[in-house]
Amino acid sequence: MSGYRFYQKASEVYNSRRNLYNLLVITSVSGGGLLAFANNNPARTAYADAAGGAHIRRKKVVVLGTGWAGTSFLKGLKDPSLDVEIVSPRNYFAFTPLLPSVTNGTVEARSIVEPIRNIVRKKQFDVQFREAECYKIDTKNKKVHCKSTQQNNVGGSDEFTVDYDYLVIAMGARSNTFNTPGVVEHTHFLKEIEDAQKIRKTVIDCFEKASLPNISEEERKRILHFVVVGGGPTGVEFAAELHDFVIEDLAKLYPDLKSYVTITLLEAGDHILNMFDKRITQFAEDKFRRDGLDLKVGSMVTKVTDKEICTKERATGKNVSIPYGMVVWSTGIGTRPVVMDFMKQIGQTNRRVLATDEWLRVEGCEDIYALGDCATIDQRKVMEDIASIFTKADKNNTGKLKADDFNEVINDITERYPQVVIHLKKQQVKNFLQLLKNAQGEDELDIEKFKLALSAVDAQMKNLPATAQVAAQQGSYLADCFNRMNDCEKNPEGPLRFRGSGRxxxxxxxxxxxGQFAPLGGEQTAAQLPGDWVSIGHSTQWLWYSVYASKLVSWRTRALVISDWGRRFIFGRDSSKI
Amino acid sequence: MSGYRFYQKASEVYNSRRNLYNLLVITSVSGGGLLAFANNNPARTAYADAAGGAHIRRKKVVVLGTGWAGTSFLKGLKDPSLDVEIVSPRNYFAFTPLLPSVTNGTVEARSIVEPIRNIVRKKQFDVQFREAECYKIDTKNKKVHCKSTQQNNVGGSDEFTVDYDYLVIAMGARSNTFNTPGVVEHTHFLKEIEDAQKIRKTVIDCFEKASLPNISEEERKRILHFVVVGGGPTGVEFAAELHDFVIEDLAKLYPDLKSYVTITLLEAGDHILNMFDKRITQFAEDKFRRDGLDLKVGSMVTKVTDKEICTKERATGKNVSIPYGMVVWSTGIGTRPVVMDFMKQIGQTNRRVLATDEWLRVEGCEDIYALGDCATIDQRKVMEDIASIFTKADKNNTGKLKADDFNEVINDITERYPQVVIHLKKQQVKNFLQLLKNAQGEDELDIEKFKLALSAVDAQMKNLPATAQVAAQQGSYLADCFNRMNDCEKNPEGPLRFRGSGRxxxxxxxxxxxGQFAPLGGEQTAAQLPGDWVSIGHSTQWLWYSVYASKLVSWRTRALVISDWGRRFIFGRDSSKI
Structure with missing residues (x-):
């Protein structure tokens, strides 16, 4: 009885949400609003009927991980004939670009997470979620071995196996310590929600400790020395946010301590934000120096002890010991042990990262896909396939190629080897034919001349950056492939198989x-947009707000984050140790 | 330069808040709005000048604790001639009545806490806050010994002492386990913010664990069995909130598990909510049974192991073992070890709780006050002072008292011994004189008859309940005493000192x-208001919303809690493990 009443009420509330959504569209930031709306229309009904009657064995897709790649894959998946099982130690998706904001309370941790089950229950097909960690992939028996990550009183066997037909590995990466001693023990990473929460607590702890009466001046300085290692976007954003937090909020609450605070940013290279345009790097470095952040470039960390961080300065060759209160380590990513094991198993022994082909399929495995930070695409080189390409083009087996011969395969070549396109653009050559002509000056060319013309092309190959954007795009790409697998099996739409037959x-x-953002604090952000368009300043901060608001995974998180920003503008950031 | 700019901006934001505050008054719930506004006007300026020039040694007031009593004392304190130092392991005040709401995510932990330094910085006089724990009170040297509660890399000596002129002990209490084995190790308390957060995480953990494929039916039932020990307001509210969370939110996300969930409420007495009116108890018990909560009264917990809780049923005398997934222990409060030590030191050895006089001064100590849950008021008995009272009234030393003699001291007697007033009310006697007349039927009476007339009065004495309301009222009472200490030294306003001289x-x-609330879940609340007025139902829930919103400590927390309630109505409660 009562349960039913609850349900009735709950569904009333649910229906009334539709209107609220519409309201939120209006309050949402203009630019992002449209993008957001497009995200939010999963085709819920289209496959409902199809799913109803099936009694044949469904293909089982196992997804490892609920980060950007895994969640984006899951959200895109629409094929009702699939049986999906997700295994992840986290029962939520976290909007990681806002992690630095969580460290200082600009945004609440809970506002940037979305329970996976909230996403799952919108699906019209079977999806199971298991909160567990995969510790072994058994490709022979098509099984993954998992264990629960909970430690407290739950009893029963903690381990289980899951069979798969297709496996999607989206486990992300771990922080890279470069085996520097003491890093794991004494520093904070900034990869998980829990990391951000711990950092926040530690910052407040440092201020409280420094407020105690028995602390010497020197100790007080040490305790309030915050060190950030790594001048990438995360490290820079964290340092900037911390500076804002100290200046705007903590300085008011701990007025006596303001003069003791130092924030140091250590970067091993010559510049911070070195993946960005030089103008951005320059602006950021100038701003940090103006703000009083201690920016040390060319500084390699060699060791971390409980109270000191030791660096080697490249300019002088000297070893320096810096006393610190808190260190945040943000120097890039490394491969997870379980992925390393898997790589050994499948013979990818000499690589640092799991390699996939251009269709995100793990090299050497038929039914295993890998995406996001745990994998990298191993782009096929033109030079490896040069003979096959020549043969495919030379239909009549004359040993010579004419312009006409090419016309049929040109699209396939540029599709299959995108480095060709980049090379053309860089060389400012109109098209592929022109490139061959430039190389030879003749209409016909043999294999040696063909090789020569394309010899420089492969130098244009670049690995994709390990960003949320790449992972999210890979996730929806792969979901799209799964959705259309039967169709494309019959009507392949990809490029020619130059070494095999068919497409x-x-x-x-x-x-x-x-594009990519680099928030620099003080309500200023730098952005590098496609076409090398650079934008820096307060207006870019608003662009940042609107893009991030629109990219959040659900209307719930969107409303929460926007209201968090509002709270912060009105009340400042909270400094209680919660 | 840049720092200055930040400051300028910060103060602009601050000024603009005034307007926002006014806006919030309008949006705030009507009934509470007025109360709240009264809370929010500390006399900031009145003492500013007086504080300026003083170079004499200020009296040092040390406050231990930042709970209801300590914070309410601090908020009320206005005397600019005081030097205040607060020592507490928590750098925030927590609005504890909303703790059960935090366990299920109806309200965020951060929304119900206010940093003590936010309160401190509004004061016009010197207030120091130290995040530390007092572990020893040294009355001889007027010192408290403290140590930092932080464990991580902060270095330096963790211990320090603080001198005091006046000491205010407001350390609260700990959960009472009645020395039941296994309680500390295996159950959750619900006293601190961290407790509430842990409970929330554990509930989700249980659901996730129960979703794993290798769990037997029996295990699944065990894991989803939530046990609440103690049928007081906190236990009842938690059980009700948990039931709502499961029915309204988790049942949607874990549809397969709904049938496995059991919530059991164990109460040693015959009824839950036994401090409330019988109508409320009856309503609550009926509602719980209707909702399917397993209510077990007359059930004493004898032992808790990692997977079972053992009880002795009073009705049958049988010992029962109940497998559980999570136990929340909420059976009342006990005295903290440091307070026990202090009691030994000052000779209060045979008591369970620290005793104070009616002015909240610790018995046997001149300059130490204790308030809130850590202390109890030891009301002076009339019978102890009967001879002195008689003597004071009998001005002419005749050994006989007339009605006229009394008129002068009647007010002092009823003021000093409030049990007299309660007795008169219960006996339905018009006034004190009538009481004496009833006893004797004569106009004059001697000491023996006087004793007889008052013999039943002391039976009316009752200890105050250990509630936030009592602690808060004690805090502001004591602050008021401190504020007017010099005035009242000269012009005492209290009752006659019957055993001494003067007033x-x-x-x-x-x-x-x-009044007191007991939220019962399903948007229903019971309230027992002054004058034994009882109100139960949905309208009372709205009364509860408005009273709690108005009682929150700051406009910030008020806005946060109200927006949390709004979020919950729109989006439901969050179920991610954060």
């Missing part, structure tokens, strides 16, 4: 760079 | 009961 089923994954 | 400086503390 690839799908077009290869192609990353579309939409 | 007491202050009127004694008198608790004013404003």
């Amino acid at each position: 690839h089923r799908f077009k290869a994954f192609r990353y579309k760079h939409l | 007491h400086r202050f009127k004694a503390f008198r608790y004013k009961h404003l």
